[in-house]
Amino acid sequence: MLTSKIGEALVKAPSFESALNEVLKILYSYWDVRHSFISFFDPESQTLKIVSAFGLTKEQIRRAIFKKGEGMVGKVFKNELPVLLQDLEEKGYLNKLGLKDVVERGTSFLAVPLKTADQVLGVFGVFKKFKEGESKEKALELLQTLGTFISITYLINKKHSQERAFWEEEKKLLTQTLYENFGQEGIIGKSLAIQNLIKLVKKVAQTTANVLITGESGTGKSFIAKAIHFLSPRKNKPFVAVNCAAIPETLLEAELFGYEKGAFTGAFTSKKGKFELADGGTIFLDEIGDLPLALQPKLLKVLQEREIEKLGREEPIKVDVRIIAATNRPLEELIKEGHFREDLYYRLNVITLHLPPLRERQEDIPLLAEYFLYKFNRRYEKEVFLSPEVIEIFKKYPWPGNVRELENLIERLVILSEGVILPTDLPGYILKGITSHEKEPPLPSFIEDKEKEEIVKALEKTGYVKSRAAKLLGLTLRQLDYRIKKYNIPVTRY
Ligand SMILES: Nc1ncnc2c1ncn2[C@@H]1O[C@H](COP(=O)(O)OP(=O)(O)OP(=O)(O)O)[C@@H](O)[C@H]1O
Ligand SMILES: [Mg+2]
Structure with a gap:
């Protein structure tokens, strides 16, 4: 007892x-x-x-x-x-x-x-x-x-x-190093463009203004969208990301706005849409340029009225959602071609944040490289270094896949190398890239490599008839198009 x-x-x-x-x-x-x-x-x-x-x-x-x-x-x-x-x-x-x-x-x-x-x-x-x-x-x-x-x-x-003290110390050291050497709010870069961006991000985060983030693929658009959310008073509420290009057109409306039970055949239960799920927080509409024309008026309505129309429901639902959109396609051109509504563009684009490609901010390259090296050395328990010559090459290479390409390359180097990385350890296309200044396709990660390979194979098999290749891959045409663009796959027409 x-x-x-x-x-x-x-x-x-x-x-x-x-x-x-x-x-x-x-x-x-x-x-x-x-x-x-x-x-x-x-x-x-x-x-x-x-x-x-x-x-x-x-x-x-x-x-x-x-x-x-x-x-x-x-x-x-x-x-x-x-x-x-x-x-x-x-x-x-x-x-x-x-x-x-x-x-x-x-x-x-x-x-x-x-x-x-x-x-x-x-x-x-x-x-x-x-x-x-x-x-x-x-x-x-x-x-x-x-x-x-x-x-x-x-x-x-x-x-x-003792363990707690150790981790506290580790955490302090890590954040300190991050802040001192790499930048503020986890956004790395000392170029004027990034320094201005950090200032803007901090200001914008305090408001609920709609933000449009533009920039080439891999420049950090999704990353900045998250930074805005987590620096905002909404940080403890949901951050919901929707890739408008990756979801088949037919499903996108239900995905965004949800539906009630019985709204259509097969709607056995009701489903909350992403806007409802993001209530109180932030919704991130990635690849907004791919939002189907038919859905654009519906999004416009949400922006104007701050309420959503759920499929199969009479009265609209009020939502309090901060909207951040991103695109790597020039929306102005899409407007001219009639693929994007001008009114929607002006609503989304209250504040525009542009992320310049990495080749236009060379001074960030060594910082980012060191940061990723540090990150992957820790993750894989390695002690790999970059020789100064390699950093020089990195500064000259055009990085068509931008920060993501740099990150993937360093992950690969850390996994495959020991000790100091010399220019001879770099993949051939990097050296070729700096001499010829030719645009090379972005370096995909291991999984992306595999996906790209599959797509190329399917295209070859079907004689480059995209609809047939899509069927073969189990993708919709839109999804396939998205990936072809993403991986820069040359599509030869016969
Ligand atoms: N300034 C930065 N500091 C630290 N990490 C960064 C920075 N910019 C980008 N990254 C990292 O680079 C990678 C690519 O960024 P992100 O996915 O945000 O690009 P993106 O512009 O959204 O690409 P996509 O157009 O393909 O969606 C991510 O892992 C991100 O964390
Ligand atoms: Mg993204």
Whole structure:
């Protein structure tokens, strides 16, 4: 009963100190211990000091400091053996604790060392008045068991706090390095373009204005959209991203606005749309240039009225959503071609953030390279470095796939190399790229490589008839078109 109560207290208490206080309280309530204390050895002062006490005044606690071997407490610590003293008031042991006048006649003092496998931590002492027939030996045994509990808890606690301190330190170091060397708010770059962008992002984040982010593929549009959300007062609310090009046209409306049960054949349940899911937060409409013309008036309505029309539902639903859109296609041209509504464009484009291609901000290349190197070295537990020559080559290479290409290349180099990376370790197209200044297709990641390969194969098999290739791949024509664009796959027409 007593041991299980104490075990529970040790496990449940929010801190080690409060656990000890709990233990002493339990001993008072369930075992009639009116005065008790737990002392730990302080290596700095080389003395035993009380860390938790029950039934002792502040003054008594302050005075109860023992050297190794001094007094009963010091002796228990030094000899690493328990003691049992009966009829205390007749012996002079309580001087230093000042308990002489406090303890009742017939009270005994029991103390046990707090030990771990290789170390004595301190002393656990209690003053207890035994009832007739109550075994003092049993009491001492019990106290030793409790002492073991306490010592184990101490060890576990110490390990935890060491680990916590280690991770706290790691975290501090990491954020510090990030901030000092790489930029602010996790956005890396010292070029004027990026510095201005950081300023704008911070300002814009405080508003709910619609933002349009433009830039080539891989320049960091999605990344900046997230940064805006997480720097905004909406940061604790959802961030919902929708890629308008990757979802088949027929499903996109339901995906964005949701539907009610029975809205169409097959709508057995109702479904929340992305706008509803993003309520209170931010919706990120990626590849907005690919939003089908038929859906554009519906989005415009959301922007104007701040409410959505759910399929199969009469009355509109109010939503409070911040809208960020991104595109790597020039919307102005799409407007001229009649593929994008001008009114929608002006609504989305209250604030435009443009991300220049990496080749136009060369001074960011070494920073980004070092940052990705640091990231992947940690991830793969490696210690790979870039030689200065490699950095020079990076600065000259045109990076058609922009930051993503650089990131993927460095991930690959970290995985495949050891030690210093020299120009000869770089893939051939990089060296070719700097000499010929020809545009090379973006470097895809391993998975993207595979996907691209599959698409090329399917196109070859079907004689470059895209609709047939799409069928073969299990994609819609739109999805295939999106990927052909993304991977820069040359489509030869016959
Ligand atoms: N300034 C930056 N600092 C740190 N990381 C960056 C920065 N810019 C881009 N990145 C990283 O580069 C990668 C590519 O960025 P992101 O996916 O945002 O590009 P994107 O413009 O959205 O591309 P796409 O048009 O293909 O969607 C991401 O892993 C992103 O975290
Ligand atoms: Mg993106």
